[in-house]
Amino acid sequence: KPLLAGKMTIITGAGSGMGAAMAKLFASEGAKVVAADLNLDRANEVVSDIQKAGNQAIAVKANVANQADISAMFSSAKEQYGPVDILVNNAGIMDNMAAVGDLEDDEWTKVMTVNTNSVMYGMRAAIQEFLPRHTGVILNIASVGGTNGARAGAAYTASKHAVVGLTKNTAYMYANEGIRVNAIAPGGIATNISQSMGNVNQFGMKRQMTGMQTSPKPGTPDEIANVALFLVSDGARYINGAIVPVDGGWTAY
Ligand code: NAD
DSSP: OOTTTTOEEEEETTTSHHHHHHHHHHHHTTOEEEEEESOHHHHHHHHHHHHHTTOOEEEEEOOTTOHHHHHHHHHHHHHHHSSOOEEEEOOOOOOOOOOGGGOOHHHHHHHHIIIIIHHHHHHHHHHHHHGGGTOEEEEEEOOGGGTSSSSSOHHHHHHHHHHHHHHHHHHHHTGGGTEEEEEEEEOSBOSHHHHHTTTTTHHHHHHHHHOOOOOOSOBOHHHHHHHHHHHHSGGGTTOOSOEEEESTTTTOO
């Protein structure tokens, strides 16, 4: 039996990178996928690939920084597929590498809104949806920047540490309601986000910034999606409040 047979799954930022990889993999395991993205064209391309493979998905345009968009995303999802079973808060940005002394207010607000407020909005909507049914799974995509302090800029690091805190708190608060909440902390993964940081040389860039050791070779979106599939599936039913590093060992020292 497919691992996610009939599970209605909303994935944000599903138009690219790990979001797209999770959407395709989950759909191939029987999930009914709602692929949400700010960029509807990219989400549509992912959905078209999924449908060509004979699996189920729809695309929804949503800016996760905007609460009204999150509500509309849940409404469209339910209209199409019925109750929501799984939410993956994946959308995020990493376009600011500034240390705190150089950080502009508007940059700080943007990163915190897109990376952190979005996760709170999404989880709140999902919890309200899950509570009456005493079931539901949330997976947040944090970062090694959310567990360690020298992998990215100040705003990104703070935004992902907040995602880690929100994940643990929500997991604890609803543990007796049949709801699970976990996060993945990816290391350097080759996606558009890493390219936006300047010619993928994020690893060199970080080394230069922090003087730290080199990271392992970059991972692939599929390497994140494989772990995500397990975490949202029933096989992981006793995993709750976990922050799972998928980083090739980058944070092992
Ligand atoms: P990506 O840029 O390839 O994909 C991100 C997707 O999110 C894009 O399709 C983009 O359109 C969408 N998006 C951006 N802002 C949005 C918004 N406001 N509303 C809705 N959608 C929005 O990036 P990725 O590397 O796949 O990143 C996915 C997640 O993984 C992010 O949360 C990122 O912070 C995290 N992450 C990435 C890395 C890495 O090295 N790539 C490492 C650690 C964590």
